[in-house]
Amino acid sequence: MLLRKPGRNTGRFTTYLPVDMNIEYIIRIGLKRNLFDAFGSEVLQSIRELGITGIDRVYVYDVYKVYGDVDISLVRKIGKELLLDPVSQVMKIYRFYDDEKCENPCVEVWYLPGVTDPVALTATKGIKDLGIRNQLGISCGKRYEFIGGKLNRKILETISTRILANTLIHSYTIKGI
């Protein structure tokens, strides 16, 4: 599959075409459970300010969708060498469609197509700096996992739209309900 075409001679840039979206992995990175999750605590406080009670904890993860010319070993290399801080974080890698069964209710938030994703741009450059020349794409999102409380889809919709996602630039998916 043709993934890119060479840049024109007028300057130093190349025009990228979309990469193959069929192969897709998720790298999920979160804080080690023994560490204080400041971001999660802030989200929990905002949820309580909405009048929603019962949730004990919120875990926040960075999620990276890697797609294109990749296999599991390459994704693991990207995760370990570029994205993970092994001192404070833990990583999980899975195929995108394997993750539908969540232990706890979750919300995933991603940028809508076309919205600038600066972290993904930097990650793309980092991948090149690692010497990886495969034609792949990466996009970045957040995953919020809720522990405790009697949550239903409606409550998670409220949390998503009022705190976690701005539907003008984000899409969100509710899982584990």
Added chain:
Amino acid sequence: MSRVQNIKICSADDKTLVRISREGLLSLSIEEMRRIKKYFVDIGREPTDLELEMIAQTWSEHCFHKTFKSKIKYTEVLADSNPTTYEISSLFSLIREATDTLNKKWCMSVFKDNAGIIEFDRNNCICFKVETHNHPSALEPYGGAGTGIGGVIRDILGAGLGAKPILNTDVFCFGPLDISHDELPDGVFHPRRLFKGVVSGVRDYGNRMGIPTANGAILFDAGYLYNILVYCGTLGIMPKWAVRKKVKPGHLIVLIGNRTGRDGIHGATFSSASLEKDIPTSVVQIGNPIIEKKMLDALITARDRKLYSAITDCGAGGLSSAVGELSQECGAVVNLENVPLKYPDLKPWEIWVSESQERMVLAVPPENFNELKKILESEDVEYACIGNFTSTKKIEIYHEKELAGELKLDWLFQKTQLPVLTAYFEEKKPVDIVPENIDLEEVFLQLLSDPVIASKQLVVRQYDHEVQAHTIIKPMLGVDGLGPSDAVVLAPVYSRYQGIVVSCGINPWYGMIDPYHMAGCCIDEALRNIVSCGGDPDRTALLDNFCWGNCNDPVELGKLTRCVRGCRDFALKYNTPFISGKDSLNNFFTKQDSTIVSIPGTLLISAVSVIKDVRKSMSSDFKSAGNLIFILGETKKELGGSRFFHILNLEAGSVPQAKPEISLQVMRKLHTAISQNLVRACHDCSEGGLIVAISEMMIGGGYGAEINLEKVSSEIDAPVVALFSESQGRFIVEVDEASIDRFEKLFKGLPCSCIGKIIPDFRLKIFSGGSQILDVDGEQIKQRWCGALQW
């Protein structure tokens, strides 16, 4: 298949013209559509989509400032007077009048470049610009605020031949943080979410760019519930030779920085409309400070090697605005297929008006292009040559060799016959009341916790205000780093002691009573802050930023006109020229039942001054027990718009009025006193009045104070007036025993009174009428003031 579409307007009737403007989100009026139709009928063809977009962008309120350039028939009815009508040639001319009349030699470039530029020392100039990013921040607070600061940084990079940014400022206005979610209409974010998002956006962009954010203000009022205000400023330093830019035919048009996508399309025309529930996704931009930082480093190197002859940033309107402005005097040919894209399939008009961030346009002599390329490549900055400047006086835009647009620049930028606007202002006669039987201690503690007055350390401490190592007077100071600073002082040249002082003044509550006096108070406050930190009042320049509501309403326009007249009059009286400014109008929200909610008319005055020796700069924290406390300036019964009346829910009282004829003398003498080391600490009296100013100086220094209210003013007998009046032109000053005689001699004939002394015990004791009326523990004061504002 052609990617350029012709829009049929030559035979369209008015109704169709209106529909074309509305459906295309062009925000063009029927008169403007008729002008466009006539132009194309005369040249015998239909316009392309790109041409219509370019015209809409160039003539948008955001880029063309129609309201500020229009003639205004202004009727003013002052209390106890007959109506007077004035013909005003334009609001912009009023502002400009003060600068032209003062005609300061040290003003190097005013009102014509991307920023105002003043002289700093023999070799360098300072440029300063403050922008607003209100609509984008209301829709996506993190991205909107981040791109707000990113945009104004590029303004500084694009001023003259480019300045190095050395300071960011920020001023925000939000709705009340404690409002219930149920009270908010659909499509409006909760103020707390906006607050967190905006602060985080400015923090991340500024910190990642390595620019200190060290001056600003945060206000809260129900009037900002639907439309928040986000002011972002940047100050830069540049060599004097780099002040002027000149585009010459034959120079290459080089686009550098980020790629172009659909983000931000219609941002310029969008800002000409009000906020409504349904907003297109494309108007939102997300910033990438890493790209801008690389671009900054490359540009400063290229500037110093004199590799380009002109530069401007791609702000609102994107390439259309940037290339249009640069080529205004000559002409240009642009090949859009050379523009680096984030993704394929953008239409030519989308490429042309996209507001993708972190892009700048340079005019490069062809012989310098190779050397420029090397610098850009060494900093990993993408670039493309997208055309060249010509002498045809027209702009020609091609895409894949197809003509996508061709417009005569004289016509596009011509001074048009704008409609005469009508404005009306009626002064309300104030009702002066003095509240009695109030619990003084309770009100005082409430004032300290008022989010407008309370410590902003929660926000300030998120910003890096040390990076670049220029910051001398920091935003928070004192023994525990908790005291507030009136302004920031920078020493921008490492080998020299000469410095820059930057401050601001803002108070919309005075404007709700009388926008004219709001202007005077904002200028007075900005100057007070400058002088408090050691700045020279006679070497101070001002920036104006007007954020207003629905100016189609003659009453709103009347308030704006009165405010602008105030700016002119007080700038003249304070001897301070305006060097740059910006207006953001249409800050109103249309509810579902079609009612319009405008923001309170808000003026931000930013001030920049020069201090000869930063070792003579001054801080506000009390330094030593036993030293005496003086008040400079007159205290009057001016409680209208005060925080004291806000706490008591009172809508009454006379608005504070600036008295430049006295204040400027006091400021000049105070500047001399500080320069002669006669002052140990200095703080201005602003929101909350004298008692809040004293409390903040106590928190900074860790000392207490004894104050005798009878010494504050001989005219005032009510303690609440002496404590809470927000009269302008006042300073609280700490003077040691050894300097008292010289200090008092210096202020002979001016309002200057010793009102008490600093005590070692960390308590605030207030005396009036021979007895103690207040005795509050300093720890309680500190706790109330420092702990009130939380995420």
